[in-house]
Amino acid sequence: MRLRTREALEGYSFSTPAFLLLFLVLFFPFAYVIYISFFEKIFGYEPVFSGLKNYLLIISDPIFKYSLYISTLYTVVAVIFKLILGLAFAILFAQEFRGRTVVRTVAVIPWGIPLFVVAALFFWFFDYNLGLANAILKALFGVKLFWLGPDWVIPSIIYVNVWKGIPFFMVNFLGALQTIPRSLYEAAEIDGASAWQRFRHITIPGIKYVMLIVCLLSTIWTFGEFDTIFFLTRGGPGYLTHIVPIYIYHQAFSNFSVGTAAAASVISVPIFLALISIILWALRR
Amino acid sequence: MSGEPKKVDRRNFLYAGLGAVALVAIGVAAYNAMNPSVVTQTVTTSVPTTSVVTTTVPTTTATTVTTATTITTTTGVQKPKLTVLFMSTYAPAINDWLTARTLVWASKRGVDVEISTASYMEIKPKILTGVETGNPPDLVFGGGDLVALLAEDPKARHIEPVDDVYKELGEDDMVEKLVKWYTIDGKKYAVDLALHANQVHLIKSFVTEVGRKPEELDTWDDYIEFAKEVKRRHPDKYPLGFTLGKCYDGTETWYLTWWPHGGEMCTGRSSTAVKFDSPESRENLQRIINWYNDGLINPQMLQADEMLNNNAYLTRSAAFIIEGPTPYYAAVTRNPELAGDTILKVPPKGPKGRFTWGSQWPLYTFSASKNKELAKDLMIFLMKDKAEYKKMILSGLLAVGPIYKSLIEELANDKNVGHLYSVYKDSIPIVTFYSYPLSEPTKAMDTVQANYLVADLFSMTLIDKKDVDTAVKTVGDQIKEIFRRTYGQ
Numbered sequence: 001m002r003l004r005t006r007e008a009l010e011g012y013s014f015s016t017p018a019f020l021l022l023f024l025v026l027f028f029p030f031a032y033v034i035y036i037s038f039f040e041k042i043f044g045y046e047p048v049f050s051g052l053k054n055y056l057l058i059i060s061d062p063i064f065k066y067s068l069y070i071s072t073l074y075t076v077v078a079v080i081f082k083l084i085l086g087l088a089f090a091i092l093f094a095q096e097f098r099g100r101t102v103v104r105t106v107a108v109i110p111w112g113i114p115l116f117v118v119a120a121l122f123f124w125f126f127d128y129n130l131g132l133a134n135a136i137l138k139a140l141f142g143v144k145l146f147w148l149g150p151d152w153v154i155p156s157i158i159y160v161n162v163w164k165g166i167p168f169f170m171v172n173f174l175g176a177l178q179t180i181p182r183s184l185y186e187a188a189e190i191d192g193a194s195a196w197q198r199f200r201h202i203t204i205p206g207i208k209y210v211m212l213i214v215c216l217l218s219t220i221w222t223f224g225e226f227d228t229i230f231f232l233t234r235g236g237p238g239y240l241t242h243i244v245p246i247y248i249y250h251q252a253f254s255n256f257s258v259g260t261a262a263a264a265s266v267i268s269v270p271i272f273l274a275l276i277s278i279i280l281w282a283l284r285r
Numbered sequence: 286m287s288g289e290p291k292k293v294d295r296r297n298f299l300y301a302g303l304g305a306v307a308l309v310a311i312g313v314a315a316y317n318a319m320n321p322s323v324v325t326q327t328v329t330t331s332v333p334t335t336s337v338v339t340t341t342v343p344t345t346t347a348t349t350v351t352t353a354t355t356i357t358t359t360t361g362v363q364k365p366k367l368t369v370l371f372m373s374t375y376a377p378a379i380n381d382w383l384t385a386r387t388l389v390w391a392s393k394r395g396v397d398v399e400i401s402t403a404s405y406m407e408i409k410p411k412i413l414t415g416v417e418t419g420n421p422p423d424l425v426f427g428g429g430d431l432v433a434l435l436a437e438d439p440k441a442r443h444i445e446p447v448d449d450v451y452k453e454l455g456e457d458d459m460v461e462k463l464v465k466w467y468t469i470d471g472k473k474y475a476v477d478l479a480l481h482a483n484q485v486h487l488i489k490s491f492v493t494e495v496g497r498k499p500e501e502l503d504t505w506d507d508y509i510e511f512a513k514e515v516k517r518r519h520p521d522k523y524p525l526g527f528t529l530g531k532c533y534d535g536t537e538t539w540y541l542t543w544w545p546h547g548g549e550m551c552t553g554r555s556s557t558a559v560k561f562d563s564p565e566s567r568e569n570l571q572r573i574i575n576w577y578n579d580g581l582i583n584p585q586m587l588q589a590d591e592m593l594n595n596n597a598y599l600t601r602s603a604a605f606i607i608e609g610p611t612p613y614y615a616a617v618t619r620n621p622e623l624a625g626d627t628i629l630k631v632p633p634k635g636p637k638g639r640f641t642w643g644s645q646w647p648l649y650t651f652s653a654s655k656n657k658e659l660a661k662d663l664m665i666f667l668m669k670d671k672a673e674y675k676k677m678i679l680s681g682l683l684a685v686g687p688i689y690k691s692l693i694e695e696l697a698n699d700k701n702v703g704h705l706y707s708v709y710k711d712s713i714p715i716v717t718f719y720s721y722p723l724s725e726p727t728k729a730m731d732t733v734q735a736n737y738l739v740a741d742l743f744s745m746t747l748i749d750k751k752d753v754d755t756a757v758k759t760v761g762d763q764i765k766e767i768f769r770r771t772y773g774q
Contacts, residue, residue, distance in 0.1 A: 044413070044416045044435055044441045129600050150747075233588065237530060237531075254737070256413070
């Protein structure tokens with residue numbers, strides 16, 4: 001009994017520093033966000049308790065509803081494209097061909113570029129007058145597009161995210177593909193399985209768990225992404241790319257309202273978790 | 286493997302305990318590092334160095350640093366450290382001047398300075414979080430639309446009055462409007478580094494091409510007629526380089542076209558004093574929509590980006606823009622041919638007169654600052670020596686004008702640059718701020734401006750396809766609500 005107590009104490013004493021650290025950097029800020037969401041709190045002013053007022057304000061704000069919609073759309077579409085293209089590139093680069101190492105290395109470069117650099121690159125890439133995108137379009141088809149204008153801005157920001165994110169999917173899938181025994185494919189081939197059947201019944205099950213984790217991580221990162229979109233569009237034109245993090249930023253630093261920014265953060269958590277659950281459920285199937 | 290329970294090693298307890306202690310120690314050390322023991326410094330001009338610090342603080346002839354009594358001669362004294370946050374302007378020479386003069390001051394006073402710069406977008410979050418955590422920078426340049434927010438309410442007055450700075454600099458010689466803009470309840474809370482007034486950047490070759498002379502363009506009707514003529518000749522151009530996005534310059538587009546046509550924001554500090562929802566607002570919005578639909582404004586201008594109008598001018602894809610002349614600075618430094626083909630003029634006149642937007646470039650310090658007296662001393666150092674100050678103005682290549690009336694007069698009469706700087710002399714009577722006609726700093730209008738609410742009019746009508754009435758009413762109601770929330774009426 002005494003030994004058990006000592007063992008328990010030992011366990012607690014080991015875990016306490018880590019727990020304290022975790023509490024300080026994770027739980028405390030989150031708890032504070034929940035706490036402050038019940039207060040009317042303007043920067044520089046003392047908080048005044050306001051009950052659920054901030055939540056009611058946020059829920060009734062059509063821009064917040066749109067932010068949730070556009071964040072979800074942006075995340076889902078971007079993750080689907082990254083999944084498909086990442087897998088396609090992984091299968092392609094898993095083949096033996098001359099210069100494979102060089103191509104693989106080059107393909108990973110976008111993943112290594114910091115977000116703000118990506119944003120700066122694409123800011124100029126999409127520029128109507130000076131951008132490379134329009135230079136190419138003009139040379140090929142004699143037209144120019146307003147890439148970051150109202151009609152094209154959403155596909156444009158999704159394109160940037162996909163461009164940046166594909167290598168992450170590709171590298172992970174490439175690693176997973178190499179763990180699938182070659183003999184499985186050979187046996188399937190002998191049994192007369194088509195390429196699609198081999199892909200469907202060997203490749204996909206073989207990388208299923210990696211796929212699950214990669215999609216999960218990418219969903220979390222994409223939903224919470226701020227830098228690239230803020231730099232490229234600042235949530236505009238109008239509110240077209242006003243994703244949830246930008247909405248929260250504007251509540252805090254344009255509206256100066258820390259309380260409503262906190263309420264918006266808290267409200268978005270269950271929605272975010274629901275999105276993750278749906279993706280996990282879909283992938284498990 | 287034995288089934289015997291594992292014996293607990295006492296050393297493990299010790300390690301765990303040490304780990305916890307180390308964690309606490311790191312926390313305490315980090316806290317102390319962020320909150321050094323030197324707590325106050327006051328600057329005087331003539332008293333010799335106090336006995337407490339004479340042996341360790343570098344003495345200067347002009348300034349004495351008196352520290353708290355916790356500092357002793359035996360433990361050594363930290364030099365006071367001034368944290369300075371500068372907005373990076375689009376005229377880098379001005380920032381270079383600021384940095385250089387700050388370092389000269391620091392060297393003369395025996396003070397350490399930590400200078401950081403932030404873009405217009407970054408500076409507000411930095412200031413606000415500094416205020417919120419009780420650790421604001423000692424001196425700020427920029428964040429002009431935060432001054433009323435942080436100084437108007439007596440319950441949350443975070444900015445330190447600088448009336449003594451004005452006294453030193455000579456308030457009588459300053460442009461009154463700029464002084465008034467920082468005066469709240471009879472006290473002054475910031476001092477403008479310079480006058481940054483919007484000017485028309487008119488590309489002369491477009492004007493001559495349509496058979497006109499720059500001096501003939503005076504009213505809004507003149508300019509629009511000119512723009513339409515340019516469009517007829519160059520269907521690929523968008524002659525009006527006006528930003529319509531939800532950003533600072535988007536609001537400038539609204540105000541610069543609205544005021545001359547009778548637009549007014551507020552006459553007092555209550556929701557009933559808000560005058561936004563008016564026929565003038567509807568007419569002005571319809572006017573801008575028509576320009577957009579006529580192809581005079583590039584659809585790209587709906588993006589929230591302050592650089593778009595600058596780029597439109599620098600690439601000659603617009604015939605003119607109206608902006609604080611930092612694009613002109615860029616042209617002089619990067620495209621002299623364009624600069625030579627540009628004339629700076631005060632903005633067009635409308636039926637209700639001529640107005641220009643006066644951006645705020647303020648210097649201020651905070652009540653919570655441990656070095657506020659040093660910060661004020663730096664403000665005086667930067668601005669009192671008019672010969673040095675003039676160098677900063679000239680280095681800006683017309684990007685800014687001086688805040689001193691005497692210096693504006695001097696520059697406007699200069700035989701070399703007078704013809705250029707007279708535009709600032711002409712600007713003084715027409716400089717207008719976003720709370721016009723109240724024209725006083727108000728926390729509610731700071732919030733309206735920080736939200737770029739008036740720029741929503743463009744996206745509501747041009748993107749969301751709402752009608753003009755709905756857009757003006759929606760924005761008007763939002764402005765009233767902000768006033769109601771701020772002033773309780």
